Amino acid sequence: MDGVKHIIAVASGKGGVGKSTVTVNLALALAAQNYRVGVLDADIYGPSQAQMLGVKEGVRPQAAANNKFLPLEAHGIQAMSMAFMVNTREPMVWRGPMVVGAFQQMLTQTQWDNLDFLLIDMPPGTGDIQLTLAQKVPVAGAVIVTTPQDIALLDARKGIEMFRKVNVPVLGVVENMSLYHCENCGHEAAIFGTGGGDSIAQEYDTQVLGRLPLTLSIRELTDSGRPSxxxxxxxxxxxxxxxxxxxxxxxVNMSQNEGPTISFSE
Incomplete structure (x- = not known):
């Protein structure tokens, strides 16, 4: 894609595991390490990146040349979302082809400005948006977000299998809500279980990128438009x-630098 070096899909097999929260904080963390970063909110039915980035309701992207539009900027990163196009209080009562069309338009008609990484906040599941992304643009890799809970891991496996089928490398797994730490008494509890991220990473020969606690501050700061x-x-x-x-x-750099393997035999 023009203006984008690497595309990273942030995905989950099911909703409610904190995928969007991980996406926005990961984007900001990459930006803090001097990368140029953008976020594309691909959840057409339930876009949340606008609120997480503190973009006020009603702010619209400006038109650019060649039938494109400019991404909005917040906290030093570029962003595009369906929330910038419509009234977020109204439901998107659209069938599949309309959703795919809207996603393709945001993907191909946004004039990204020299990004090192474009993070795509994927909708939950393994449907039309995921397949369209894999077919339309080269994806450098996918980050899978899950909780240690068995049900979440069951769906996370489907997400990993889907990316493997379309030849998108899985960069690793982020285990969210891995441990609850009580701010009053200091007691710690593994509410959603333990070891889930390790087991799925081992099963699919990938890595656990990190473990995030279940804390009130992460939710409060993200809801306020100023993530952690x-x-x-x-x-x-x-x-x-x-x-x-x-x-x-x-x-990403390792996967991009890997070349073909050549073997010789007598």
């Missing part, structure tokens, strides 16, 4: 996202 990475840059959560961002960048 910009609100608390020295905090533990931000440092975790920084480590995840570093691993993602390294994994």
């Amino acid at each position: 990475v910009v609100s608390e840059p020295e905090g533990t959560v931000s440092q975790t996202f920084a480590a995840i961002a570093k691993k993602v960048a390294e994994a």
Whole structure:
């Protein structure tokens, strides 16, 4: 794609595991490491990146040349979302072809400005949007977000299998809500179980990029439009996202540098 070096899909097999929260904080963490970063909100029915980035309701992208439009900017990253196009209070009562058409338009008609990474916040599941993305543009890799819960892992496996079928490398797994830490008494509890991220990473020969706690601050800061990475840059959560961002960048560079294997036999 013009203006984009690497495309990374951030996906999950099911909703409610914190995929959008991981996407926006990962994008901000990459930007903090001096990469030029953009976010494309591909969840047409339920776009959330506008609120997470603090973009006010009613702000619209400006038109550019060649029937394109300029992405909005927030916290130093470029962004495009269906929430910038429509009234977010109205439901998107669209059939599949209309949703795919809207996604393709945002993907191909946004004039991204010299991005190192474009993170695509995928809708949950393994449907039309995922297949369209794999068919239309070269995707450098996918980041799978899950919780340690068995049901979430079941759906995460489907997401990994889907990307493998369309030849998109899985860069790793982010285990969200891995541990609850009580802010009052300090007690820790693995509410959704333990070891889920490790087991799925081992099963599919990939890595656990990082583990994020179940804390009130992550939710509050994201809802307020100032995610953890910009609100608390020295905090533990931000440092975790920084480590995840570093691993993602390294994994992309490694996959891009891999050449064909040549063997000789007598």
